[in-house]
Amino acid sequence: MDAILLQLLNGLDKGSAYALIALGLTLIFGTLGVVNFAHGALFMIGAFCAVTLSKIFTLSHKASEPSGVDFLGKPKYDDILYIKDWFGETAGAWMLDWSVPLSILFAVPIMLAVGFVMERGLIKHFYKRPHADQILVTFGLAIVLQEVIKYFYGANPIPTSAPEAFRGSFDFGVMLGFDPNAIIYPYWRLIYFAFSALIIGGVFAFLQFTTFGMVVRAGMADRETVGLLGINIDKRFTIMFGIAAAVAGLAGVMYAPINSPNYHMGMDFLVLSFVVVVVGGMGSLPGAVLAGFLLGVLESFASMNEVKNILPGIDQIIIYVVAILILLTRPRGLMGRKGVMEE
Amino acid sequence: MTFSNLTRRGVIKTGAAAGAGLALPTYLSAAAHSGFTNAPTGDTVTLGFNVPQSGPYADEGADELRAFELAVEHLNGQGDGGMLNTFSSKALEGNGIMGKKVQFVTGDTQTKSDAARASAQSMIQKDGAIMISGGSSSGVAVAVQGLCQEAGVIFMAGLTHSNDTTGKDKKANGFRHFFNAYMSAAALAPVLKNLYGDDRKVYSLTADYTWGWTQQESIQAATEAMGWETINDVRTPLAATDFSSYIAPVLNSGADVLVLNHYGGNMVNSLTNAVQFGLREKQVNGKNFEIVVPLYSELMARGAGENITGIVGSQNWDWKLENQMGDRYKGTNAFVQSFGEKYGFPPSQAAQTCYAQTLLYADAVARAGSFNPCAVGEALAGFEFDGLGNGPTLYRADDHQCFKDVVVVRGKENPENEFDLVEIVEVTPADQVTYAPDHPMFAGGELGDCNPGA
Numbered sequence: 190m191d192a193i194l195l196q197l198l199n200g201l202d203k204g205s206a207y208a209l210i211a212l213g214l215t216l217i218f219g220t221l222g223v224v225n226f227a228h229g230a231l232f233m234i235g236a237f238c239a240v241t242l243s244k245i246f247t248l249s250h251k252a253s254e255p256s257g258v259d260f261l262g263k264p265k266y267d268d269i270l271y272i273k274d275w276f277g278e279t280a281g282a283w284m285l286d287w288s289v290p291l292s293i294l295f296a297v298p299i300m301l302a303v304g305f306v307m308e309r310g311l312i313k314h315f316y317k318r319p320h321a322d323q324i325l326v327t328f329g330l331a332i333v334l335q336e337v338i339k340y341f342y343g344a345n346p347i348p349t350s351a352p353e354a355f356r357g358s359f360d361f362g363v364m365l366g367f368d369p370n371a372i373i374y375p376y377w378r379l380i381y382f383a384f385s386a387l388i389i390g391g392v393f394a395f396l397q398f399t400t401f402g403m404v405v406r407a408g409m410a411d412r413e414t415v416g417l418l419g420i421n422i423d424k425r426f427t428i429m430f431g432i433a434a435a436v437a438g439l440a441g442v443m444y445a446p447i448n449s450p451n452y453h454m455g456m457d458f459l460v461l462s463f464v465v466v467v468v469g470g471m472g473s474l475p476g477a478v479l480a481g482f483l484l485g486v487l488e489s490f491a492s493m494n495e496v497k498n499i500l501p502g503i504d505q506i507i508i509y510v511v512a513i514l515i516l517l518t519r520p521r522g523l524m525g526r527k528g529v530m531e532e
Numbered sequence: 533m534t535f536s537n538l539t540r541r542g543v544i545k546t547g548a549a550a551g552a553g554l555a556l557p558t559y560l561s562a563a564a565h566s567g568f569t570n571a572p573t574g575d576t577v578t579l580g581f582n583v584p585q586s587g588p589y590a591d592e593g594a595d596e597l598r599a600f601e602l603a604v605e606h607l608n609g610q611g612d613g614g615m616l617n618t619f620s621s622k623a624l625e626g627n628g629i630m631g632k633k634v635q636f637v638t639g640d641t642q643t644k645s646d647a648a649r650a651s652a653q654s655m656i657q658k659d660g661a662i663m664i665s666g667g668s669s670s671g672v673a674v675a676v677q678g679l680c681q682e683a684g685v686i687f688m689a690g691l692t693h694s695n696d697t698t699g700k701d702k703k704a705n706g707f708r709h710f711f712n713a714y715m716s717a718a719a720l721a722p723v724l725k726n727l728y729g730d731d732r733k734v735y736s737l738t739a740d741y742t743w744g745w746t747q748q749e750s751i752q753a754a755t756e757a758m759g760w761e762t763i764n765d766v767r768t769p770l771a772a773t774d775f776s777s778y779i780a781p782v783l784n785s786g787a788d789v790l791v792l793n794h795y796g797g798n799m800v801n802s803l804t805n806a807v808q809f810g811l812r813e814k815q816v817n818g819k820n821f822e823i824v825v826p827l828y829s830e831l832m833a834r835g836a837g838e839n840i841t842g843i844v845g846s847q848n849w850d851w852k853l854e855n856q857m858g859d860r861y862k863g864t865n866a867f868v869q870s871f872g873e874k875y876g877f878p879p880s881q882a883a884q885t886c887y888a889q890t891l892l893y894a895d896a897v898a899r900a901g902s903f904n905p906c907a908v909g910e911a912l913a914g915f916e917f918d919g920l921g922n923g924p925t926l927y928r929a930d931d932h933q934c935f936k937d938v939v940v941v942r943g944k945e946n947p948e949n950e951f952d953l954v955e956i957v958e959v960t961p962a963d964q965v966t967y968a969p970d971h972p973m974f975a976g977g978e979l980g981d982c983n984p985g986a
Binding site: 191192196202203260261343344345346350357358370372373375378447448451453454457488489492494497 | 586587588589590591764766769771773774776777778780781783784797800801804805808809810813814815831834835836837838839851868869872873877878951952
């Protein structure tokens with residue numbers, strides 16, 4: 190029982206990342222009709238926003254007096270952090286410790302800007318082109334973005350810590366009447382789950398309860414009619430591209446302490462996220478979220494030793510098996526709308 | 533003149549033979565060389581350095597390339613000479629190799645076997661490389677070693693740790709300086725017994741490919757021999773990034789040791805996940821839960837950050853070896869000095885093995901008095917040397933594997949800088965990690981005959 194609960198938590202946590210990325214993908218597809226293979230790269234850039242802020246906070250100058258010798262036997266000068274010079278020892282240390290949550294503030298404008306530049310500079314030229322062209326150009330863009338990150342940050346993963354207060358694990362077992370340490374789960378992963386739920390809820394609320402959101406939803410349903418009413422729907426869709434980029438970026442920022450960011454992390458999520466979108470139903474926002482959590486949980490259960498003993502290797506193929514089964518029984522995915530990507 | 537003997541079958545046979553001859557790669561055809569592949573004819577000789585310049589091991593590849601460049605510089609008499617000054621063999625004089633200036637070409641393995649073979653083939657065929665070296669993966673090493681055997685050039689392996697490279701996949705033209713999975717396990721077992729006792733239950737996660745399998749087999753055999761029990765081994769996909777689903781079952785498995793047979797990004801992520809799940813603070817069977825990473829590297833330690841603290845593993849070499857363990861490891865400081873002055877930071881173990889392999893190849897040519905790969909192979913096989921940073925070393929003739937001391941390390945508690953992440957726990961002498969050439973873990977392959985490409 191404890192093992193099942195643990196894998197359920199794991200699945201919800203994995204599903205959070207899938208759902209956030211798939212939500213952004215669906216927003217772009219639903220509004221602009223573009224299949225954006227660069228979306229994983231946006232997730233990766235978000236994680237590197239956290240790395241960058243951490244690097245900014247660790248910018249330093251050398252102490253005036255040597256503190257010892259370096260590995261070559263030459264005088265070694267300690268690094269003094271600028272933030273400690275400017276904000277004092279305590280505030281500087283706090284900023285460094287909380288650099289990941291603070292990166293959210295840093296990442297939102299950057300990701301919005303990246304989204305706008307991507308959409309205006311490249312994607313808009315492919316609106317009327319076939320989906321195959323869109324996939325090729327966005328996939329190419331993803332490779333360019335990851336090579337740029339690799340050039341500046343290297344290929345090695347870069348450790349990025351959660352704040353000290355959230356580095357431990359929470360003992361669920363005791364709460365649920367199990368033995369101590371039977372079900373423990375890392376605080377940061379729980380925060381990631383809660384954060385994802387908040388972002389997903391925020392996006393839905395934005396689309397549901399604001400005039401801007403209403404126009405966007407109307408545009409997603411019938412772009413031509415909304416245009417005929419004199420509304421500049423293109424401008425709103427461009428803003429939605431920026432918002433989708435920001436959602437992917439925030440998913441990346443908060444993911445940085447879970448696994449050390451590296452330039453390739455976007456690609457690792459990309460294929461899975463597309464499967465999530467297809468299973469959820471192309472263009473369906475609730476479908477993307479539902480499928481994200483569903484596939485995350487199934488993937489976690491498939492990794493259990495008891496399951497693998499019966500079906501060896503199932504953990505590596507479960508997502509694709511489920512995708513095939515769902516597409517065979519529900520060709521439009523779980524919540525897909527009629528007419529989307531159908532001639 | 534009649535064509536009475538000309539039959540349809542005969543024409544087909546002749547055509548097939550001619551076709552096969554034309555289809556042979558140029559490096560296998562007699563016209564491409566005089567006696568052996570890519571025999572140097574001018575006043576230069578070209579070496580091929582095949583390292584990951586893209587992909588997940590690009591940083592390790594960059595360090596290998598730095599070491600190769602430094603080695604070439606020293607061979608050509610430039611710089612401070614590095615380990616040439618401490619090398620026990622004095623056949624090299626700093627005037628290139630046999631008076632020919634050393635130049636090099638590079639290839640990108642991308643840590644993919646097919647890409648690595650293609651780049652090695654290009655360096656051999658187009659650039660005339662007479663030796664190929666480098667690499668950061670056993671899959672790549674085995675693939676390129678096979679190609680070099682076919683092509684008739686020497687392969688001086690870079691970072692490859694699978695038993696198979698000098699086990700079932702060994703080749704007469706291939707030579708490995710780096711240690712292997714068996715040696716890691718043999719070196720670690722007594723240290724683990726001292727640190728954690730002889731009654732432990734092990735759960736291991738193993739990367740699902742050649743290196744992971746041999747590492748798991750080796751560490752299981754070594755730890756079970758000292759009384760530990762393996763309660764589960766779970767294979768994890770090489771492409772996995774989040775290991776939480778594999779770590780969670782460890783919590784209530786009854787195990788008190790987790791062995792991570794992972795390397796590179798896999799290891800960084802699995803270790804980070806294990807620490808996040810509180811395994812380091814856990815008490816099981818009345819003992820502190822421990823994590824072991826059999827193969828360490830400085831770059832991995834850097835990627836794992838503070839999670840590496842206190843984790844025990846093994847290395848082929850460490851830049852602090854001579855300072856901390858004494859003169860036996862002479863050459864280490866000379867190399868660190870050269871490398872550090874040129875690049876501003878200490879070299880990794882991948883850099884050291886690549887530097888040593890380049891010098892060893894050049895020295896073997898000089899001692900053999902020939903670039904012929906068979907003569908070079910003969911000079912390397914059974915060669916005993918010292919002064920390249922690892923202490924007295926033997927290039928065993930039976931399998932072309934180097935036998936030398938193995939460094940057992942642990943993640944440092946309070947590192948002074950990003951290059952000071954590991955501390956040396958112990959150095960296990962070579963005789964304790966030496967195995968018989970016919971050991972079952974290395975069975976199934978033959979060196980075969982040297983191929984000069986003629």
